[in-house]
Amino acid sequence: MSKSGDKMERLQKIIANSGYTSRRKAEELIQAGKVKVNGQIVREMGIKVSLKDIIDVDGYIIKNEEKEYYLLNKPRGIITSTQDELGRKTVTDLIATTKRIYPVGRLDYDTTGVLLLTNDGELTNLLTHPKNEIEKTYIAKVKGLVGKKQVGLLEKGVVVDGVKTSKAKVRVKKYDKKTDTSLVELMIHEGKNHQVKKMFEAIGYTVLKLRRDQFCFLRVDDLKSGDYRKLSPKEIKKLYFEATKNDN
């Protein structure tokens, strides 16, 4: 569809990499006849195009936008989404940009801590794909005493929504006798919905508070709740490296 010299990629990949939507959703849009290339509806899957072509997805023109990468210390009481049907504040409202950025993965409304936001769809796909096993560290405050037995269960994997979770690294940091609560650190590489809360639920514990302490190598120790900063080029490069190091 395009002249030589431009980077040719599959149509659904270019749409996904633009950050407009996921690759799967892009395929659905193509099949539904919602995508035009240079003014013509394309339903054929996998045709190769470049950003020199005019790609129109349901009225939105895909552009080769400059990529932006933000690290946010997510506060409690904000949803991890780009919009909310109830009009509640979302994490993207906290960041001053004109770009269509979105969060990389999800944190619950009441979860705080490390959250990456970007308009780089390629990096998002790499960081969220389970095969790339990006490690996340959570600190959970749970009701009750978490002992060796429970740590062993969590480490080996528990059944969540009918599927056994992968091996985790778990450490009890503190037990407060007065409040009967334990502070537990969990390192996991999966990212299912409400994963940490459900892992504790599976062994009969309730999570009272949850914070993501680390995502890959990124931490927010230098950021106040609600504050953010741009990632450095070195950090972006390292994220690509970490997300592709298991390839081959």
Ligand code: URA
């Ligand atoms: N696990 C949860 O239960 N909630 C989160 O927000 C993140 C991981």
